[in-house]
Amino acid sequence: MNNVEPATILQMDKESYIRLSAYITNVYGIKLPPAKKAMLESRLGKKVKQLGMNSYKEFLDYIFSDQGKKKELLNVIDLVTTNKTDFLREPLHFQFLKDVLLPGYVHKAGLRNIKIWSAACSTGEEPYSLIMALEEFKRKNIGFEYSLSASDISIRAIQAAHRGIYTLERIDTIPVEWKRLYFLKSKDTTRRLVRVKPAYRNKITYKRINLVADVYGVTQESMDIIFCRNVLIYFDKATQEQVIRKLTACLKPGGILFLGHSESTMGMDVSLKQIKPTIYQRPYASA
Ligand SMILES: C[S@@+](CC[C@H](N)C(=O)[O-])C[C@H]1O[C@@H](n2cnc3c(N)ncnc32)[C@H](O)[C@@H]1O
Incomplete structure (x- = not known):
């Protein structure tokens, strides 16, 4: 037995989810119905932790701030998009x-x-x-x-x-x-x-x-x-x-x-x- 704790996924509160999904849909057209909340959490959780933050509220306040807009906002769309593709697809x-x-x-x-x-x-x-x-x-x-x-x-x-x-x-x-x-x-x-x-x-x-x-x-x-x-x-x-x-x-x-x-x-x-x-x-x- 080892004592390593399983990594916990940071939960997104409802207000943050609404704020983020509204932004992504308005600016990039990508639909994010509630069923996509878990997908967002798994893709963005690591980023939130990397920035030393403990909540999505703190993360969103930052990415929509003047400094965050310059430094991080564009990286968020990189994490949200699905880039699945193949050579000679179709x-x-x-x-x-x-x-x-x-x-x-x-x-x-x-x-x-x-x-x-x-x-x-x-x-x-x-x-x-x-x-x-x-x-x-x-x-x-x-x-x-x-x-x-x-x-x-x-x-x-x-x-x-x-x-x-x-x-x-x-x-x-x-x-x-x-x-x-x-x-x-x-x-x-x-x-x-x-x-x-x-x-x-x-x-x-x-x-x-x-x-x-x-x-x-x-x-x-x-x-x-x-x-x-x-x-x-x-x-x-x-x-x-x-x-x-x-x-x-x-x-x-x-x-x-x-x-x-x-x-x-x-x-x-x-x-x-x-x-x-x-x-x-x-x-x-x-x-
Ligand atoms: C599933 S991939 C498809 C790639 C390729 N066209 C194919 O069929 O294999 C979808 C791509 O659309 C891009 N995408 C999503 N929203 C977009 C937008 N608003 N404007 C431009 N590209 C977007 C994503 O970043 C992603 O790379």
Whole structure:
């Protein structure tokens, strides 16, 4: 027998829970119904203790103070967001991109610079999956070019994406040929890590964008393709509709929006035409 006490989870009082969840929902759109209280406690408890505090009231007073806003508030959203993702998640999207969409663009408009945005890129698996699909098309269509930007609300996730370091297990789903082309193995074989080759890491431009903000800092009608997958599920229906409208405004006429497997525009008043389940097109302007 040893005398180690089990770690106790700091309980959040009702008032603090209401204050914090209202803030997260208002600023970031993320719904936090009461069932999520335990999740918040387990994710934030360590942070509260690290700051030497004994209650959520003290913690919230601090993060909403002038000093806390500068030092800690942004870290809180890093702890609240769910960054679950995978390489080649929903593989049909990447097949459709390289086998149908890109050949269609080239046929219609010639080899030009296609602009793509991964709008909730998490730790990078989605933009790097896009790179692999785009590069395969590029190898077969000399002269084809693209620009890829990626954004998320979580700074920690963006930093991980930028580093491009993953465990060997994370890249299991990637075909062997693509692993060889796009990743370097760690020299230290005990670490079982890989890193995206610098030439491909440098192809992505990162930005912190809150999809719920009024302004994204993305030029209207500038994007050919937007991937915004598995993030709308965290928002309520009205917020989802507002976000989809803003994303649509960023698409060129004829541009394509990819949503996650359980997301859709059903029941929304948006100017998008469904071309496949979870794939939508902004109509071309009529003459
Ligand atoms: C579950 S991950 C999805 C990642 C990737 N798109 C995929 O499908 O695998 C959801 C991502 O959305 C981000 N997110 C949540 N709220 C956001 C907001 N208001 N604006 C921008 N990104 C947000 C989270 O930080 C997280 O990285």
